[in-house]
Amino acid sequence: MRFAFYVSGHGFGHATRVAAVTTELLQAGHEVTVVTNAPEIPFASILPPSALPAAARDVANPGPSSAPLKRYATYRKRNVDAGIVQPKAYDVDRRATYEVLKRFLDAREETLEEEVAWLKEAGMDAVLSDATFLGCAAAAGAGIPAIIISNFTFDSCYSYLSHPSLPSSTSAETLEPPLDPAILDPLVDQTIADYACASLLLRLPGVIPLPAFDSDVPMPSGRWVSDDRTTFVPEIEAILSRPTSTIPSAQRGRTVVDVPLIVRPPSPSANMPEFRQDLLSSMGVPDYLLNSKVLLVSFGGQAIPRPRSRPPSPLSSPIRRSTSATSSLSLDVPQNERREAGLLPKGWIAIVTGLSGGDNAIRDDLPYGFFASEKDVYVPDLTWVADCVLGKLGYGTCSETLSCRTPFIYVPRPLFVEEFGLKRLMQARGISLELDRADFEAGRWEFHIEEAYEQGRAAKEEARKLGFVDERAGEVIRKEIEAFMEQWQGK
Structure with a gap:
């Protein structure tokens, strides 16, 4: 099967876990094209050896040496993700993030048209998303399924930007005023609608509510956390703890499956x-x-x-x-x-x-x-x-x-x-x-x-x-994808 893997360019974690899942798909004989605004370097382990100069592959830290892949992924750089603007590793620039998201959504129709045409022309069987909303919408436009593999979606992150900072904050950056819901909410609603185009959610540990699937979750997402910003409120704990079969989207034929933790293992000799x-x-x-x-x-x-x-x-x-x-x-x-x-x-x-x-x-x-x-x-x-x-x-x-x-x-x-x-x-x-x-x-x-x-x-x-114990999440996720696609194609 042919998969288009739409990957957020925000942070290194998305790329590393996508590389792990993609390796399993490639080893099983499937074809994968990575579509992202992130650079090639984090995907070095799944791209052909000739795709990057040797020095660039060194920087990529692909991990312990292993046998060459049976086939390699294709890299396609496109602006398919708005991301979040961070002046520091632990800060967010609310206004800049809003402006980037608005520009991205202003160009949505044009970008979506291009992606739908490419998916059809390339003969893709499904879209995998970690965790871009545009990829899900593009799959719907091309008449193919979309599968989200993530512990969160960016709609809740954007929605949280209307939540005020704690008055006792010690940093000037966190005192930036919250965004006005009147300008933010319409953008958030569009991202939720795009995520809702996905038919399957493979939910990673560390999950928070995903509004496109947990459609009964209260919004904005600032309502999810306690006043002292230390925990989720009891209502959200209950939503996260309920059986996946009772999630509203599951009752409408959209499936949620909990999968193991995707992790890069240390080298086999690391314990020596x-x-x-x-x-x-x-x-x-x-x-x-x-x-x-x-x-x-x-x-x-x-x-x-x-x-x-x-x-x-x-x-x-x-x-x-x-x-x-x-x-x-x-x-x-x-x-x-x-x-x-x-x-x-x-x-x-x-x-x-x-x-x-x-x-x-x-x-x-x-x-x-x-x-x-x-x-x-x-x-x-x-x-x-x-x-x-x-x-x-x-x-x-x-x-x-x-x-x-x-x-x-x-x-x-x-x-x-x-x-x-x-x-x-x-x-x-x-x-x-x-x-x-x-x-x-x-x-x-x-x-x-x-x-x-x-x-x-x-x-x-x-x-x-x-010694290190591997949960083999990549294999579990690959089997879930294959089972879902077999069911989808049999409809």
């Missing part, structure tokens, strides 16, 4: 002591630090603070500490805590990803004990080797820390409603602690690292004894 030493040495870690505990800082170009000596001060965010062997965990900083909160605990080093290029200003100004990963390092290997990860709640980081059982410290992203689903996933399946952005930007990391490490230590040690 010599692998760890070679990996750290390749990043300039000296011999006398090779036995240090490792913090992986995974932000992608985020500046590392340089805290200077100062008197101890209270933390902005709580630390989880046991008050006794039998009591529950306390969220209060102990009154007798007098140490200064620095960057790293004693005996730790940090590896920072996303700083490729020898002239990178951040790379050239890292604090003592911090080392930049090389551009061609395979991040799941670092996640496996690491004793703790610091980053943002993105799908790729969550899936890899969970599968490697590495404790995770995250800096919240106030305007990403997707985050609440990922936080829910991490609380259910892993060890995760929140680091307030004020403490992150001031370099007050130390206590959080110690606490996350202690909470996740036993699970991490067990993972290193047992």
Whole structure:
């Protein structure tokens, strides 16, 4: 069968999980064309060897070497996704995002006409979407099914931009006024209508309501979260917990299937002591630090603070500490805590990803004990080797820390409603602690690292004894797609 895989260009996670699913489809003999506004590099592992220069393929980090694919995907670059504008890894520019979305939808009819014509001309059997709304609408126009493979859709992210920021926010960026629903809602409604063209939803872990399928969910999406922005409200928890057969769209013949976590596995030898030493040495870690505990800082170009000596001060965010062997965990900083909160605990080093290029200003100004990963390092290997990860709640980081059982410290992203689903996933399946952005930007990391490490230590040690366990999500998803297509073609 021939599949057109419409892929969002927003963030690296979409590309990596699309590559995993596409590999399974290609190995089974299907044809796949990737349609995206993202560059080719993240898809290097599924494109022909001649599609990218050798240097570009190195940057792509395709992962552990494997046998050549039986066939390769085709790459087709088109502007099929509006995405979200981010001035920082954990911020959203509301106004700029609205303007990009409006321009994209103003050109919708023209773009849609082009995509429908191409789908027909190319003889595509179905559209797969992660998670572009235009691809779903194009499939409907071409008379073929659309299948969404995701834990969220962008309609809810856009809708959330009309939600006010918390008054106690510590950052000027998050105080940007909310968008007027009168101008935002019509755009959101169009994206929901386009997503509703899909016939099958393969729902990944970390899910939030998808309005095109959960048609009874209240809108705007700001109504989904508690007043303190920490959890979903009970109504949304109930919607996410109900059987898929009771979802309104399922009762109208549109199917929802829950599938496993898509994850990039570490290299087969990643659990060997010599692998760890070679990996750290390749990043300039000296011999006398090779036995240090490792913090992986995974932000992608985020500046590392340089805290200077100062008197101890209270933390902005709580630390989880046991008050006794039998009591529950306390969220209060102990009154007798007098140490200064620095960057790293004693005996730790940090590896920072996303700083490729020898002239990178951040790379050239890292604090003592911090080392930049090389551009061609395979991040799941670092996640496996690491004793703790610091980053943002993105799908790729969550899936890899969970599968490697590495404790995770995250800096919240106030305007990403997707985050609440990922936080829910991490609380259910892993060890995760929140680091307030004020403490992150001031370099007050130390206590959080110690606490996350202690909470996740036993699970991490067990993972290193047992080795990596693959949920084989790509295979599961491929079989679901094939079963659906067999049923569709038999109608």
